Amino acid sequence: MRLDFTNVEREIRARDRELDNGFSKDAQINAIRQARHYRGDRLIRVASPHKLLDPKNGPLIAVKLHILTRKSLGGIETDLSARALGADGQPIPGLYAAGEASGFGGGGMHGYRSLEGTFLGGCLFTGRTAGSAVAAAL
């Protein structure tokens, strides 16, 4: 889809204006400000909130993204032995799921609000569980 330059510029100027407004209702600006209260974000994020059109922050670049997925937020339901469960809640013989395939960083073991960086542990753990279950079943 072709972008209308005038619309893009108007949106960016409107967005930049909200940075001057300490009581802004802009949901995205507020989310960034809220995140900045968290010390971890303040320390590791490379850029503090800034105006996109301020010349000292330029030049602007355009990036075309082809997004697949960052996180699944879902997956194949399993029991504690990593056996895949069917719609009837019963294990499907010979089918196991681990890691992201079993949902959100290893079966969602850290919950829906799990922190960034906690996924590999759950993936490895469920992989080990599945491997052990397969070995025991053979």
Ligand SMILES: Cc1cc2nc3c(=O)[nH]c(=O)nc-3n(C[C@H](O)[C@H](O)[C@H](O)COP(=O)(O)OP(=O)(O)OC[C@H]3O[C@@H](n4cnc5c(N)ncnc54)[C@H](O)[C@@H]3O)c2cc1C
């Ligand atoms: C950008 C990014 C940053 C991340 N940063 C972190 C982090 O800092 N810390 C953290 O803990 N987690 C992080 N994660 C999440 C973590 O990387 C994943 O949760 C984890 O790697 C998933 O492991 P997995 O083995 O379940 O899946 P994957 O690592 O996706 O492995 C699946 C494998 O299956 C292969 N495959 C797919 N289809 C087929 C097929 N038909 N036949 C054969 N092979 C197939 C794929 O090629 C792939 O190698 C990040 C994820 C992303 C995308």
